[in-house]
Structures are given as C-alpha cells and as structure tokens.
Amino acid sequence: xxxTTPPTGTGALAKREARLAWTLLAPTVISVxxxxxxxxxxxxxxxxxxxxxxxxxxxxPVVRESLRGSGDDLxxxxxxxxxxxEIAIDGVTLSDVLPDGVVAGExxxxxxxxxxxxxxxxxxxxxxxxxxxxxPVAIDGDPESFEDVVETSEPRVTGSGPNVLTNxxxxxxxxxxxxxxxxxxxxxxxxxFYTVFGTVGALVMGLFAALLLNKSFKGQGFIxxxxxxxxxxxxxxxxxxxxxxxxxxSGSANALLIQMGLTNAPINFFGExxxxxxxxxxxxxxxxxxxxxxxxLARMQSIDSSMYEAADMDGASPFQKFWxxxxxxxxxxxxxxxxxxxxxxFNKFDDIFLLTGGNAxxxxxTVNVYEQAFAIxxxxxxxxxxxxxLLCLIAFSFVFFRYISREEGL
Amino acid sequence: xxxxxxxGPVLGALWLVIIASxxxxxxxxxxxxxxxxxxxxGLVWGAVAGLTYVAFPARHAPARLAVSVLLGLSCLSxxxxxxxxxxxxxxxxxxxxxxxxxxxxxxxxxxxxxxPFAELTRHEFEDAVIRFCTGxxxxxxxxxxxxxxxxxxxxxxxxxxxLLQNPLDFSVDLSQGTALFRSYTExxxxxxxxxxxxxxxxxxxxxxxxxxxxxxxGAYAVARFRFKGQKAxxxxxxxxxxVPMIVLALPIYIAFSITGLRNSILGxxxxxxxxxxxxxxxxxxxxxxxxxxxxxxxxxxxxLSRLAVIWxxxxxxxxxxxxxxxxxxxxxxWNEFLLAFMLLDDPSKFTLTRGVTMLNxxxxxxxxxxAGAVIAxxxxxxxxxxxxxxxxxxxxxxxxxx
Numbered sequence: 001x002x003x004t005t006p007p008t009g010t011g012a013l014a015k016r017e018a019r020l021a022w023t024l025l026a027p028t029v030i031s032v033x034x035x036x037x038x039x040x041x042x043x044x045x046x047x048x049x050x051x052x053x054x055x056x057x058x059x060x061p062v063v064r065e066s067l068r069g070s071g072d073d074l075x076x077x078x079x080x081x082x083x084x085x086e087i088a089i090d091g092v093t094l095s096d097v098l099p100d101g102v103v104a105g106e107x108x109x110x111x112x113x114x115x116x117x118x119x120x121x122x123x124x125x126x127x128x129x130x131x132x133x134x135x136p137v138a139i140d141g142d143p144e145s146f147e148d149v150v151e152t153s154e155p156r157v158t159g160s161g162p163n164v165l166t167n168x169x170x171x172x173x174x175x176x177x178x179x180x181x182x183x184x185x186x187x188x189x190x191x192x193f194y195t196v197f198g199t200v201g202a203l204v205m206g207l208f209a210a211l212l213l214n215k216s217f218k219g220q221g222f223i224x225x226x227x228x229x230x231x232x233x234x235x236x237x238x239x240x241x242x243x244x245x246x247x248x249x250s251g252s253a254n255a256l257l258i259q260m261g262l263t264n265a266p267i268n269f270f271g272e273x274x275x276x277x278x279x280x281x282x283x284x285x286x287x288x289x290x291x292x293x294x295x296x297l298a299r300m301q302s303i304d305s306s307m308y309e310a311a312d313m314d315g316a317s318p319f320q321k322f323w324x325x326x327x328x329x330x331x332x333x334x335x336x337x338x339x340x341x342x343x344x345x346f347n348k349f350d351d352i353f354l355l356t357g358g359n360a361x362x363x364x365x366t367v368n369v370y371e372q373a374f375a376i377x378x379x380x381x382x383x384x385x386x387x388x389x390l391l392c393l394i395a396f397s398f399v400f401f402r403y404i405s406r407e408e409g410l
Numbered sequence: 411x412x413x414x415x416x417x418g419p420v421l422g423a424l425w426l427v428i429i430a431s432x433x434x435x436x437x438x439x440x441x442x443x444x445x446x447x448x449x450x451x452g453l454v455w456g457a458v459a460g461l462t463y464v465a466f467p468a469r470h471a472p473a474r475l476a477v478s479v480l481l482g483l484s485c486l487s488x489x490x491x492x493x494x495x496x497x498x499x500x501x502x503x504x505x506x507x508x509x510x511x512x513x514x515x516x517x518x519x520x521x522x523x524x525x526p527f528a529e530l531t532r533h534e535f536e537d538a539v540i541r542f543c544t545g546x547x548x549x550x551x552x553x554x555x556x557x558x559x560x561x562x563x564x565x566x567x568x569x570x571x572x573l574l575q576n577p578l579d580f581s582v583d584l585s586q587g588t589a590l591f592r593s594y595t596e597x598x599x600x601x602x603x604x605x606x607x608x609x610x611x612x613x614x615x616x617x618x619x620x621x622x623x624x625x626x627x628g629a630y631a632v633a634r635f636r637f638k639g640q641k642a643x644x645x646x647x648x649x650x651x652x653v654p655m656i657v658l659a660l661p662i663y664i665a666f667s668i669t670g671l672r673n674s675i676l677g678x679x680x681x682x683x684x685x686x687x688x689x690x691x692x693x694x695x696x697x698x699x700x701x702x703x704x705x706x707x708x709x710x711x712x713x714l715s716r717l718a719v720i721w722x723x724x725x726x727x728x729x730x731x732x733x734x735x736x737x738x739x740x741x742x743x744w745n746e747f748l749l750a751f752m753l754l755d756d757p758s759k760f761t762l763t764r765g766v767t768m769l770n771x772x773x774x775x776x777x778x779x780x781a782g783a784v785i786a787x788x789x790x791x792x793x794x795x796x797x798x799x800x801x802x803x804x805x806x807x808x809x810x811x812x
Contacts, residue, residue: 018637020716024627025643028687031624035684036650039661046661056667212547223548225798229555232794234745236766237783241562244776247577252561255577256438260446286554318536347654350747354767366656373660386657393652400652401645 046383048170053377059084059161067150080131092122092159099149105136174384191364198345201285206292214300231290239354276360299333412535414464414527422460423453430491441502442579444495452491463522482511566781593781610762617743618736620683621690629694650688673756686739697731734800
C-alpha cells in the first residue's frame with residue numbers, strides 16, 4: 001500500500017542536513033558549554049555556599065618518607081600531617097611497598113606488614129594533627145644507595161575532608177552580605193552613573209567624530225586610523241598611561257594645569273571622590289568613542305545622497321539637513337549601539353580595575369565581584385554579586401532582543 | 411546674531427582662545443617651558459581679528475595679514491593670546507609667534523570665508539558655525555588621541571629624576587644615542603620581556619587558529635543549513651557576547667585551581683579561543699550568507715562532499731573575511747588582560763599584558779611601566795596600520811564586542 005498524501009514531518013534529506021549542521025556545530029557547542037554555560041551554572045551553585053579562597057585547597061593528608069639512622073639502627077620514617085589546621089580528615093590510610101632488600105623489623109599499630117606491603121589505618125586525622133611512624137629495618141647492601149630507593153618510592157595516602165563545594169549545604173548568607181547595608185546601593189549607583197554617562201558620552205563623541213570624517217579628503221584614512229588608536233591599543237597600556245599622565249606628583253596633566261594657572265595644588269584625579277568616578281567615565285568615553293564613530297560613519301556613508309540633493313533643492317540649511325535627515329537615518333544604528341554599549345559598559349571590569357582598583361568611590365558591580373572574591377577572599381559573596389549582574393543582564397537582553405531584532409533583523 | 415559684524419568677532423574670539431590653548435599646550439609638551447593661554451586677552455584679540463577678517467573679504471588682504479602678524483608679535487609683550495614664560499629659549503618663542511600668526515591667518519580665513527560684513531543668510535551663518543566646529547573637532551580629537559600616546563612614548567625615554575623634576579619636559583636629548591632606550595634594554599634583560607613577547611605571540615596565534623578551526627564549520631552550518639534551533643542558536647551566540655568576563659573568570663579560576671591548570675599556558679590556550687569563538691562565528695556567518703550558493707551547489711553536483719565544498723570553494727572565496735576575523739581575534743587575544751592576570755602567577759609563564767601589570771608597582775620606575783606599555787602597543791599598532799582595511803572591516807563586522 002502506498003499512501004497518496006504528501007509526506008508530513010521532516011524528510012530524510014532534511015534530517016541529514018540537520019544532522020550535518022549539528023555535527024559542524026558540535027565543537028563550538030561543546031567548548032562553549034564547557035567554558036561558558038558550565039561556569040554560569042557553577043556561579044549560581046557557589047553563590048549559595050560559604051566558600052572562601054582558602055577552601056580552594058581542601059584539607060588533605062601530607063606524607064614524607066625518609067630513611068634515617070645508621071649502621072644497625074636503621075629505620076624508615078613516615079611523617080604524616082593534616083594540611084589544614086582546623087578541619088579534620090576522615091578515612092586516612094597509608095600504604096607503601098618496601099623495596100626489595102629491605103627487611104622490616106617489628107611494626108607497631110596502627111600499621112600491619114604483609115610481606116613487603118605496609119598498610120596503616122589512622123582513622124580520623126584532626127586539624128593540625130601530626131603522626132610519625134618508625135619502622136626499624138635491616139638492609140643488605142649500602143644504606144647510602146638505599147636512601148634514594150626508599151625515598152623515591154611514593155607512599156599512597158587516602159583520606160578526604162569535607163568539601164564545601166560538593167556538599168549539599170546551602171545558605172543565603174552571601175546574598176545577605178551582598179545586599180547588607182548601604183554599600184550595595186552605592187555600588188549600584190556608581191555602576192549606573194558609569195554605564196549611562198559612559199555610553200551616552202561615547203555615542204555623542206562618536207557621532208561628532210563621524211560628522212567630521214564624513215567627507216572625503218586627502219588623509220581621511222590616516223585620521224580615521226588615528227582616531228581608532230584608543231580602542232585598538234591594549235587596555236593595560238592606555239590605562240597605565242592615563243594613571244601616569246594624571247599622577248598627582250609626577251603627572252604631566254597636573255604640571256600643565258599648574259603652569260597654566262588653572263589650579264594651585266596638584267589634583268589627585270584618580271584618588272578623590274567624586275572626581276575619580278568622573279575620570280573613569282571619561283576614560284571609558286575616550287576608549288570607546290572610536291567604536292561608535294566607526295559604526296556611525298559606516299552608516300552615514302551608506303545614506304543615499306539623493307535625499308540631501310533634494311533637500312538642497314528645497315533650500316534646507318545645513319543644520320536642518322542634520323536634524324531632519326541625518327539623525328532620523330542614524331536613529332537605528334544609534335539605538336543599537338546604545339543598547340549594546342550599555343550592556344558592555346555595564347560589564348566592563350578591566351578599565352576601572354586598572355585605573356583605580358575600585359577605590360575612591362569607583363567600585364562598580366563587576367569590580368565588586370573581584371573585591372569580594374579576592375580582596376576579602378570570600379568567593380561565595382563574589383559569586384552572589386555575579387548572580388546579581390547576570391540577573392540585570394537577562395533584563396537587558398530581553399530589551400535588546402525586543403528592539404534590536406527588529407532593527408537589525410537578527 | 412546673524413550679522414557679519416557680530417558672527418565674525420564672536421567666532422574669531424572663540425577660535426583664537428582655542429588656537430592659543432592648543433599652541434600653549436603643544437609648546438609646553440614639546441619644550442617643558444612655561445606657555446600660558448590668556449583667555450580674556452585672547453577673546454579681545456580674537457574679536458578684533460574676526461572683525462578685520464569680515465571687513466576685508468580678500469583672502470590675503472593686507473589688513474588681515476597685518477592683524478595676524480600683530481597677534482603673533484603681541485605674544486612677546488605679555489599682552490598677547492599666549493603668555494611666554496621668561497626662561498623660554500629664543501627658538502621656542504620664535505616658533506610660538508610664527509605659529510600663532512600663520513595658524514590664525516590660515517584657519518580664520520577658512521572659517522570666515524565669504525562671510526559678508528552685514529546681514530547673513532541662514533546658510534552662510536550655519537556654514538561658518540560648522541566650519542568652526544569642524545576645526546575645533548579636528549584639534550580636539552587629535553589632541554585627546556595623540557597626547558596619551560605621546561606621553562607614553564616620551565615617558566619611556568626619560569629618566570626618573572628628569573621626570574620628577576619637570577613632568578612637562580618631554581624634550582628628548584638625542585646625544586645620548588642608544589642610552590635613550592635604556593628602559594627597553596632593561597626590560598628585555600632583567601624582566602624577561604623577550605619571553606613574554608614570544609608567549610603572547612604564540613598564544614595569540616594559537617587562539618586565532620583554534621578559533622577559526624571551531625568557528626568556520628559552525629558559521630557555515632548556521633549560514634547554510636536549515637535545522638531546528640537555528641534561530642535560537644544564533645541568538646544564544648549573541649547572548650554569550652553579553653556575559654561579562656569577570657563572571658566567567660571566577661569559576662574558571664576555581665576549576666583551574668582544583669585541576670592544576672592554573673599557571674599554565676595550556677589553560678590559557680584552552681580558555682582564550684572560547685571567548686572569541688562566538689564573535690568569530692557571528693562575523694563569519696554574516697559573510698557566508700553573502701556568498702552565492704550557486705557556486706557551492708555546482709561543487710556538490712560535481713561530487714564534492716560538504717566538507718570538501720567548504721574547504722575548496724567557500725574558504726578561498728572568504729579569504730578577506732578570514733583575514734579580518736583573524737586580525738580581530740588576534741587583537742582580542744593580544745590585548746586580553748583579565749584572564750591572564752587571574753590565571754598566571756608564575757613570572758616565567760606571563761603573557762605580555764600580565765608582564766606589564768607586574769611593572770605597576772611603586773618599586774619599579776614609571777618609565778619602565780611606560781616602556782612595557784609601548785612594547786605591548788607597538789606590535790598591535792603595526793598590524794593595525796599595515797592592515798587597516800581588514801581591521802576596520804573586522805571591527806565593524808564584529809559588532810560591538812567590548
């Protein structure tokens with residue numbers, strides 16, 4: 001029986017195409033999920049844990065083996081200790097194979113000797129506890145050469161302490177700490193100031209620069225390249241240059257201001273509230289105006305010139321042409337740039353970290369992640385701040401896809 | 411407002427203040443001597459000049475020339491637009507005077523070009539204002555871009571005492587010969603910068619290769635095939651753009667600490683490409699979409715497999731796009747700071763950016779830090795200037811990755 005209805009569902013060819021597509025995408029998907037998705041999930045997990053920097057090295061038994069004594073009084077010594085001073089380790093055992101030619105004497109508890117195989121069971125090792133095991137041995141041969149043989153045979157130790165990361169204890173302590181007090185709102189305010197003014201400033205400057213270069217003349221390419229320098233140069237280079245330039249003691253900017261009589265005493269540009277916040281925002285504008293400039297210029301050059309010719313015929317003045325023709329044409333790219341730059345400025349970490357280290361009232365949310373996790377060495381709290389950032393970003397990207405998708409047809 | 415005898419002096423006054431400030435700042439940075447723009451006097455002088463230029467429309471009218479020369483010479487008296495300090499060398503003063511006179515004459519003649527003395531039409535007025543703004547824009551943008559880089563290079567050539575003595579004095583004593591570059595030789599000799607340069611280079615190149623290896627097939631699949639989840643996939647690629655690095659760096663730091671990948675180049679090479687694959691994939695799929703499918707279909711008809719089509723047809727056609735993407739990815743990897751800073755502690759494994767961060771301490775003199783910054787900047791600038799066309803295209807296509 002053959003059916004006469006047209007086939008429904010996906011055909012074999014379409015299936016093969018989809019399979020090939022996913023095969024080609026597989027490396028990307030796998031690597032991105034390993035380095036992006038997995039860490040994001042980990043961030044959520046850690047944010048509910050009392051996890052500090054010192055928990056990175058979980059407590060473990062540490063053992064050292066040596067051959068001691070001389071002549072008839074030879075002994076193998078194992079020295080065992082808990083690497084942590086506070087946390088106990090459970091199920092600590094030690095096992096080792098004595099090399100051939102070594103005859104062990106009497107073995108004391110908690111160890112047993114079976115042939116050449118030594119096994120000791122210590123049970124629980126308290127924080128800071130040390131154990132020492134001496135095994136008298138007789139050696140047929142030169143003790144000197146046996147020293148190496150004995151010491152290179154690594155004893156195996158087992159035993160593990162409680163791992164904060166993998167157990168199922170959760171707490172809201174990190175969030176309580178993050179939202180506690182006025183600090184969080186201060187950080188949020190700084191972030192918003194930095195993001196809004198940094199984004200708008202870079203857009204306005206970019207628009208201005210694009211207007212300058214939106215005509216062809218000799219050297220236009222050179223100037224365009226020059227204006228991209230701040231963006232292309234490594235952030236460490238330009239950030240440290242700014243720090244040097246605005247240094248209160250040996251900075252040229254202060255020297256210039258004093259010489260011109262604009263100020264009497266040197267100004268600590270990156271060390272005073274609220275000047276430091278303004279300065280990092282200015283740096284952000286300086287560094288990213290080239291990007292807006294590049295995009296706006298590209299859009300400007302694609303505007304149909306016949307529109308301007310028509311406006312000329314109708315007697316429109318230059319300002320009218322700018323406000324009534326150019327701006328509406330550029331509105332699309334401007335809003336796309338605004339949203340994307342807004343998100344990117346919100347995410348910015350390097351610039352502020354290098355300029356002020358988050359001091360003098362310039363701590364944004366991203367810098368706060370670092371501060372909590374590494375300066376206060378509370379990784380859990382840092383993760384909680386990161387979760388707050390992610391929640392903000394989800395809100396932003398919602399807006400982004402609602403508006404940008406229409407503009408750019410993504 | 412729209413009268414030639416008002417517009418001219420107003421623009422002239424503002425323009426002279428701008429020019430005087432520019433020349434004063436330039437001369438200060440070049441010589442270290444005292445130059446000060448005088449705003450009040452500048453406004454007065456500029457108004458006079460503007461009025462003269464509007465009143466005498468001929469391009470090089472004697473009255474215009476006379477006023478400009480007078481402007482220049484007035485700087486000598488201390489009543490001019492630029493105040494020259496007492497201990498300034500004769501040449502510097504001379505250059506300042508010439509600069510004020512020549513620049514003022516040429517630029518004012520351009521700005522107030524064809525501006526009648528009396529009533530202005532809207533067009534004439536706005537054109538003059540636009541020319542004024544354009545001039546200001548060029549000076550402003552060039553200054554803000556050039557000054558930091560100038561300070562960076564010049565500081566690296568100075569000695570600590572000279573720097574503290576007069577932070578403005580960037581004049582370079584050429585008679586020292588190669589001793590001028592002592593900060594650089596010290597960095598390469600005592601701070602291992604040769605190794606860092608090499609590490610940064612091969613890490614960046616590896617990142618470019620791995621990124622292309624992963625993103626080319628992916629981009630092709632997104633651009634050419636129809637499959638369920640295609641749209642969701644391209645969107646999530648964009649979303650990954652938006653995840654801040656510091657949020658990812660934290661768990662990566664933890665994972666690498668536990669697995670022992672911290673402090674190893676292998677770990678860096680594993681992480682860098684993943685940060686660039688989404689960008690590269692996004693850029694490439696846009697380009698692939700623009701390629702005609704007919705050529706590929708012809709290849710398929712002739713018995714090539716899909717992979718062979720990609721290798722033999724699509725890739726050769728998209729070489730310019732591959733160049734842009736590679737340059738862009740190279741730039742990101744070369745400039746990357748945060749991951750290198752968090753994951754590398756061992757000075758023998760530093761990348762260049764991490765090495766420069768190490769120089770930022772109070773024990774190491776400033777000029778070393780600046781020399782390090784120059785070393786980090788120069789290669790990327792050379793690449794950028796040499797391949798500006800590709801780079802600009804890459805930057806534009808790379809959307810707005812920060």
